[in-house]
Amino acid sequence: MTTDFDAAMDAYFGPDGEEPPVDWGDVDAEPAGKEPAPRTWAAQDLRSVLDGSYKPPQPTVGRRDDGVGLFYPGRMNSVASESEAGKTWFALIACLQEINDGNHVLYLDFEDDAGGVVGRLLCLGANPAVVLENFHYVRPENSPSDIDLIDLATVLDHEPTLAIVDGVTEGMSLFGLELKDNTDIAKFGRQLLRPLMNSGAAVVTLDHVVKSSENRGRYSIGGVHKLNGLNGVMYMLENRRPFGIGVTGKSTIRVAKDRPGQIRKNGLSHSSGMHWYADLVVKSESQEYAEAHLYAPIQRDEEDREADEDARRLRALQNKVLDALAGAPGPLPGKGIEDRVAGRAVDVRRAVAALVDSGRIVTEPGPRGATLHSLATPSTNGDELPEEEAA
Secondary structure: OOHHHHHHHHHHHHOOOHHHHHOOHOOOOOOOOOOOOOOOOOOOOOHHHHHHOOOOOOOEEOOOOOOEEEEEOEEEEEEEEEOOOOOOHHHHHHHHHHHHHHOOOOEEEEEOOOHHHHHHHHOOOOOOHHHHHHHEEEEEOOOOOOOOHHHHHHHHHOOOOOOEEOOHHHHHHHOOOOOHHHHHHHHHHHHHHHHHHHOOOEEEEEEEEEOOOOOOOOEEEEOOHHHOOOOOOOEEEEEOOOOOOOEEEEEEHHHHHHHEOOOHHOOOOOOOOOEEEEEEEEEEEEOOOOOEEOOOOOOOOHHHHHHHHHHHHHHHHHHHHHHHHHHOOOOEEEHHHHHOOOHHHHHHHHHHHHHHHHHOEEEEOOOOEEEEEEEHHHHOOOOOOOHHHOO
């Protein structure tokens, strides 16, 4: 079935998806009013690379709270996660930063509507006048015709520094393309993403990951070319606390791919193989206002992390021991506590010893040389151990 978009592309590129044969006798001639196609098959000038003056691309679009950049301009970038992990919040933080800096932003949305997207932008504190002037929201509902492409080109005339493409799955479906077909993924990139990229904008696709975390790795849902075809950065978001009205949501942002290599150096290594780059935190005060941050990761070595994990585990066991003693009809011997508290016996004994040392538990001699344990005072029965009392 031939769509309007296919017909438009055939008219421009020819039925095989390629540009018409070049008349080599007059290579400089171009049809009136048509932009000359870029000539990319000639050998490039390598002098800047050889003489050391070449500068690698830098992530200058969007930034963490410490000012370190997020996305590469003129390149294809991506953010992927499960639903409700904060992809849109992440993207809109970068949008707000760009429009507040006086730049233009394109938001090409295949999933939501203007009310939802712009509503969140206003919730983050955006100035309505600035949004009206610099934020260009597009909600396609059909494959693009010639006039649609002209409308999109009009937006690109504003030279946006950031172009968000929200909903790759829906977008590919609108173009009549198959999500799991790597050839179709590459075609979607050529037809839509690359023209946006060639405008100089940092193109950022918002995408979903497969449901199984074990089989996910660094890939978003669909063909592997989604990752392989990126020439910027790809982030994966891992939700820690859910986002919502009146709550504080949090997601960890990890680097799944960094083609230019200028982003990972500002993150911290992680056992997953994906560097920890930032923490996205959105504190919702009400439906009308939310405070959002992209915190830089905190340097902590493996020994510190293991110590913290051990302290959390010990604190949990201490609370279980206190609950067991509070519910017992009388003092308990060590074996009686171990029978009531799930966990390794050696860890339970450590928890008991720490509570004795802190004075939360008192001991007394029991029959046949046993040591009996009870709460220090009745007022502590059932109390959870405060955070600062981690042993």
